[in-house]
Each structure stands twice: as structure tokens, then as C-alpha cells.
Amino acid sequence: MTQPLRIAIAGLGTVGAGVIRLIETNGELIARRAGRPIEVVAVSARDRSRDRGVDLSRYQWVDDTAALVHAGDADVVVELIGGSDGPALTLARTSLSAGKSFVTANKAMIAHHGLELAEVAEAKGVALKFEAAVAGGVPVIKGLREGAAANEISQVFGILNGTCNFILSKMESEGRDFAEVLAEAQALGFAEADPSFDIDGVDAAHKLSILASIAFGTRPAFDAVAVTGIRHVLAADIAEAAALGYRIRLVGVGEAGPHGLFQRVHPHLVPLDHPLAHVTGSLNAVVAEGNFVGRLFFQGRGAGDGPTASAVVADLIDIARGEFGPPYAMPAASLTAAAPEQASERRGRAYVRLHVADKVGVLAEIAAAMRDAGVSIESLMQRGANADGSVLVAIVTHEGPERCIAQALEKLESSASVLGRPMWMHVLGG
Known part of the structure; x- marks a missing residue:
């Protein structure tokens, strides 16, 4: 035997x-x-x-x-x-x-x-x-390490935390606020009593750094992941995104290019025609772009006893077969120490939400700050007054350098007309 x-x-x-x-x-x-x-x-x-x-x-x-x-x-x-x-x-x-x-x-x-x-x-x-x-029972590590081993991977990104996706999906489908849905997620066991690792994006950042290392042949670099979670996403943001043809998801993005390794976990506006927009509830999903295989899409349950146990036993089956191989798809000594790419010169579109005083001249002040920083506005919407006398202003920008948006928001944060900190989300794919 x-x-x-x-x-x-x-x-x-x-x-x-x-x-x-x-x-x-x-x-x-x-x-x-x-x-x-x-x-x-x-x-x-x-x-x-x-x-x-x-x-x-x-x-x-x-x-x-x-x-x-x-x-x-x-x-x-x-x-x-x-x-x-x-x-x-x-x-x-x-x-x-x-x-x-x-x-x-x-x-x-x-x-x-x-x-x-x-x-x-x-x-x-x-x-x-x-x-x-990473991603519970979804065989994304095996898919990248073995199935796509012959490919140069240019990008890996996805929804890596089921708790955040459950919360955002509930806010989207029921129009409820973050705190209320978080409490429900805790009651159902989807969120921990202290949910910080999940809702602040740390859990997703851990997973992204692992995927990036396998995908790009680089040394794991968790400390280089830029992380923003979802605790400041409002029901109003969800509604604005829907009106514009988007859904909000917490997305981890890893890219390897001539300027270094880029890693970021951040809320994104995802177009409705993108597969990630239709990943709901506690599901996880990962997309990888290979130079010969093209786009790979992995989706499934990212947590729980069944999916996680399934992935553990799959690893044991490999070991029983004698299939070891280097953990990161290539020998550890050959993993490169890639410099982190700075986000400032990256180009893309953005969603910006501000709460501002309901008074004459505020929109002109916002437009001037954007103009002076070199930000081109695609659309600007103002919604009715809140109980505190503020109004919500939502802006979508044309494509441009991220440093320009950062400069505009830095100027606006010091304005007496802007109440609280602005919310900035990236538009996926733009």
C-alpha cells in the first residue's frame, strides 16, 4: 500500500x-x-x-x-x-x-x-x-504560478476582501449608510468585532502583495502598498456612482512597468460593463493580464470554512504528488527587488466628492482650484442642502496626472467653504 x-x-x-x-x-x-x-x-x-x-x-x-x-x-x-x-x-x-x-x-x-x-x-x-x-477557494495563486507561468503578466487587480464587498453591495442594493451595514455584517459574522483590517484595506493589501510577487517575479513588498479603505464611503457616493453608470468596489491593483512596481488598494468606480462591477456579496474576484493568454478572470468565495479548507487540501494533494516547486513561481534568489512606482505621474480619471457650504461662489471656487492645478472637469453635480446647511458636490475628471488632483484637493481642504475632508476615488480603467 x-x-x-x-x-x-x-x-x-x-x-x-x-x-x-x-x-x-x-x-x-x-x-x-x-x-x-x-x-x-x-x-x-x-x-x-x-x-x-x-x-x-x-x-x-x-x-x-x-x-x-x-x-x-x-x-x-x-x-x-x-x-x-x-x-x-x-x-x-x-x-x-x-x-x-x-x-x-x-x-x-x-x-x-x-x-x-x-x-x-x-x-x-x-x-x-x-x-x-488569497481569495479562499479561488485557485488564483495556482492559476498565476502554474497556468499562466509562460506569460509575462502586466497587471493583476481585483476584489480581494469579501467583507468590504458585502458592505458595498448592501449599501448599493438597499441605499443604506456604511455604519448600519457594517453592524449587520458583524452580526452575520462577515466582519470581525474589530473590523479595521478589513474596512481599512489592510487585509486586501496583504493579498495584493502576495499576488504581485507571484505575477511579476518581484520580492513581496507589503510596505509599498498604498492603502485606503471604505469607511468614508457614503450612501450618497454609491448613488452618484450609479447615476454615472458605475459601481463602487474596493480594488487592489498591481502593475509592473518601466517605472517600477505599483501596488494600491483603494475604492474605485467600476464601469457597469466591467466584470468586477457584477461581483457582489462576499465574493472575491481577480483579473490578470498576460501577454499571450490575454485576460484571465477568477471568481469565487473568498472566505469561510469550505472554500478555505478546499484550498488547503488542494495544496496537500500537490505535496502528496511530489509537486513542490518554488513558492513564488521562481526561485526566491531570482525575485527582483523592484522599486515602488510613485502614483503622482500616473494618469487616470477620478471621482471627487466634497461637502461644501451652501452659498454663492463656492462652485466657482472649486472650478478655479481644479483649473489652477491643471485638472479638467468632465462633469460636476450639486445635490440639495443637508441638515447642517451643506451641499454635496460630486466631480468626475477627465484623464490626467494624479498629482494634479492631489494639488487641487490640498488647496480646497484649506478653504473655509469646504466642510470636512474630500473623498477621492479612482475610475477603473480610466
Whole structure:
């Protein structure tokens, strides 16, 4: 009989329990596809007494997560603890240094320490796999690393956070404000009690930095990602976008070009004829542009026990088959240290929303600030007075350098007529 692949799992939350449930439910099918059985031999978590809906009595329980490396004669360690540092990173370093293959769904750890871990894995001749770290069950890492391996990728972008997409979709379909929909997302379990990583774009930035490294052959550069989240998007912005033929989505964009590596997570106005405009709810979607394959579009559930467990077990099947390969599609030593491209000279169209005093001359002041900064206005709309006496002004610009819009907004922010900070969103594809 073919020797089974023995795995040890750290972390028995919804995903960890989901991995066990998937292996138990589809064990025969998995064995046929992997060429040998995959067996759980040891587990570790903080609380032994918690009911996780799976029978853990057949597995060796290890209280010290770091000791899991040597438990049950495991071939592979699966980390589902989370966190960029702490026990997860210790376990990753210990496992790989001991010559054990390592599978993780931990996007924060891979974004911050993936290069270091890849170097150890390659030196030890073992696998480091993290398909579940980006877009849950959507095989986008495998698609870029393997399916599009012969292509030069010029751009990768997409909707990388299901919580933000759920909130924006709800605001769009029901006309509700951000705070109200966020509270509902928390009640439904789509958002954490502290949702900052999601709504401020950090989670999406972790994922973007991983995708960019694989797509462009560059060293992971999370610190170079420019990040703006969705907490300041208003229902009025959603309505204005709809009137103009757009939907608002939080989009991560990565591009490699002659001026360096550009990475940004930012709310965008997405044209209705673009596929990302129709990605709703908690779904994720990623678009990649290859020079021979053309446009690739990946879409699916980006979180949850089922999709994430599916991606984890897919990595285990690869390891069972002996399909290791470099974690970032090419040896870590050949990844380039690309300089970050500055956004100031990038060209595009923009949406700008201001709350201004309802008085004579304000629109002229706005138009003058835009003119003086070299911004050409495509359309300008003013909506009725709010309870505080302000009015909403929404502007869409013609294509131009981003530095010009930044200069115009800097001038307007100092104006007594502008109430609060302006909101600036990019128009996707323009």
C-alpha cells in the first residue's frame, strides 16, 4: 500500500475543523487524486474542551504548538492559527527548518515573512504552499504560478476582501449608510468585532502583495502598498456612482512597468460593463493580464470554512504528488527587488466628492482650484442642502496626472467653504 501523507494541524477554528471534515468526507476521492491517502495524525489548539463538530479523539493532541513539528511522525504541518508573527511564524520557521513541508492560509504572515520562509523551504527541499491565503477557494495563486507561468503578466487587480464587498453591495442594493451595514455584517459574522483590517484595506493589501510577487517575479513588498479603505464611503457616493453608470468596489491593483512596481488598494468606480462591477456579496474576484493568454478572470468565495479548507487540501494533494516547486513561481534568489512606482505621474480619471457650504461662489471656487492645478472637469453635480446647511458636490475628471488632483484637493481642504475632508476615488480603467 502507498504510504499516506501524514499531516499535523495547528489551529482548529472553522477552517481547521473544515480541513478535517473535508478529508473525512472526500477521503477516497482525495486519495485517488493525490495518488495516496492523506491522513491527519496530530492537532493543536488552545482549548481541548471546545466542540468543533468533528471527532478529534483519533488524533494525537499537542498542547505546545511548536512541538507539533515532531508529533505523529508528520510529513506536513498545516498552520491555521493566523497572525503575522507569534506562534504562527515560530511554527513556520521550526517546521521548515526541520525539513517538514508547510501549508498555511495566513496571508499576513506570508505578506510579511514569505520571502524568508521561501528561502528556507527551497534550501531544505520541502514545500511551502499558501493557496488559501488569497481569495479562499479561488485557485488564483495556482492559476498565476502554474497556468499562466509562460506569460509575462502586466497587471493583476481585483476584489480581494469579501467583507468590504458585502458592505458595498448592501449599501448599493438597499441605499443604506456604511455604519448600519457594517453592524449587520458583524452580526452575520462577515466582519470581525474589530473590523479595521478589513474596512481599512489592510487585509486586501496583504493579498495584493502576495499576488504581485507571484505575477511579476518581484520580492513581496507589503510596505509599498498604498492603502485606503471604505469607511468614508457614503450612501450618497454609491448613488452618484450609479447615476454615472458605475459601481463602487474596493480594488487592489498591481502593475509592473518601466517605472517600477505599483501596488494600491483603494475604492474605485467600476464601469457597469466591467466584470468586477457584477461581483457582489462576499465574493472575491481577480483579473490578470498576460501577454499571450490575454485576460484571465477568477471568481469565487473568498472566505469561510469550505472554500478555505478546499484550498488547503488542494495544496496537500500537490505535496502528496511530489509537486513542490518554488513558492513564488521562481526561485526566491531570482525575485527582483523592484522599486515602488510613485502614483503622482500616473494618469487616470477620478471621482471627487466634497461637502461644501451652501452659498454663492463656492462652485466657482472649486472650478478655479481644479483649473489652477491643471485638472479638467468632465462633469460636476450639486445635490440639495443637508441638515447642517451643506451641499454635496460630486466631480468626475477627465484623464490626467494624479498629482494634479492631489494639488487641487490640498488647496480646497484649506478653504473655509469646504466642510470636512474630500473623498477621492479612482475610475477603473480610466
